[in-house]
Amino acid sequence: MPKPITLLLLFCLLSGCTPPAELDQQLYIWQRQWRPSHAEALQQTRKTFSQLRVLALQYHPQAGWSAARPDLALLRADGRPLVAVVRLDGRLPEQPAEVIRRSLALLDDWRRAGLPLVGLELDHDAGTAQLAHYRQLLTALHQQLPKGIRLSITALPAWLDSPELPALLGSVQQSVLQVHAVQRASQGLFDAAQARQWAERWSRQSQTPFLLALPAYSVALLDEAGRRPLIEAEAPLDNRAPRRELRSDPHAMALLLRQLREQPPPHLQGLIWFRLPLADDRRSWPLATLLAVARGEALQPQGELQVHSENGLSQLSLYNRGNLPWLLPTRLQLPASQCSAADGLRHFHLQREPTQLLFIRKQPAELRPGSRLALGWARCAVINQGGWNAQP
Structure with a gap:
């Protein structure tokens, strides 16, 4: 089936309208330790994301400097242009020359190492009062960069009201406006309408190209009475405080992308997604979801029942063929007769009836795209797989 964007382009060619802009799309890779699953994830993203921005080095005032461990051989084989990202937490180091060195x-x-390196990005959440000091570091760094290496920075919407912003942006060749996780956690992770407004304002301030960093992940807010809320990301926290999920909604993101394609703000060069999801990530979007949103495809789960029978024993499982997580059905009815034995597994309790097997969900759970879940097993003379029915 043709993609929605392809159909729209065809319509525009026939009618004479101006087709929507094809914004460049890139990916952050933020894992500090690389795993074998990186290879498959990179392979699946090659046709959709043009460039990779890879966390390489990090500084923290208490912990000092630490290096990430990306697989350089894998990045070299991937071949896409690379931007090395240096993350500076908290205040800038007391010796800016060390950052440059x-x-x-x-x-x-x-x-x-033979990597196709095209840029260096500094990721520093500077307070507005520190922007002049930050600009001095950027200017000095820019002067010493090798030829052909572009300097970029991540930037915050809070800087929009600073008189230092024009000079700061003039010291780099590109900025990446981060529009997620920039407000109080109680206000949520991301607001698409607010992000669009920030992008419009940034386009009026910046005379250099900028990109918009968008979230493809969730976090949990742990609210302990009388204490500052804790943020739980990929690593689970050993804390029993009430959790509130802060999510970035794929449907809202898809709408924002459509708006940006139809009316891109001046100087907007593209989008960067945070972050490359791996198969075992807990809080990233599934890769299938990220790819569908980036490509402008329809978003939907697609659950199906699969039956594998051998020697009279039928193994029953659920599979999600769609691109969104599938909330497991509360009740699943499977026409079956002459059953000598059957049972549900893990998430489902089985209630046997004369003409059907009724599986009842024990508690809410999701099935990620491309994932399979054991539903149960049965020894029945007749199982009508095509007659199954799921209730939300």
């Missing part, structure tokens, strides 16, 4: 050493290592 380590950044240049990182670039040298990656270039000697």
